[in-house]
Amino acid sequence: MNMANAGMDIKTLQYVMGHSDVGVTLNVYTHASFDRAAEQMAKIIDFKDDGVQRKSGQKPKSE
Numbered sequence: 338m339n340m341a342n343a344g345m346d347i348k349t350l351q352y353v354m355g356h357s358d359v360g361v362t363l364n365v366y367t368h369a370s371f372d373r374a375a376e377q378m379a380k381i382i383d384f385k386d387d388g389v390q391r392k393s394g395q396k397p398k399s400e
Contacts, residue, residue, distance in 0.1 A: 339366050339367070339368065340366055341362075341363075341366040341367045342367065342368065342373060347359060347362060347363065347366075347367075350362055350366060354366075
């Protein structure tokens with residue numbers, strides 16, 4: 338696992354590494370994988386479900 342995928346803020350990582358362009362930081366320190374994509378999709382689904390529940394007056398799963 339690398340710093341970006343471990344949760345370090347990408348702009349902070351850009352500053353620490355001395356990159357003038359965040360694109361360089363993203364290209365060097367982030368890597369796509371099926372597992373990571375699945376985790377992010379689960380977060381999107383949870384976020385969407387929480388929004389639907391709030392509109393209908395239900396409590397979100399996270400509360």
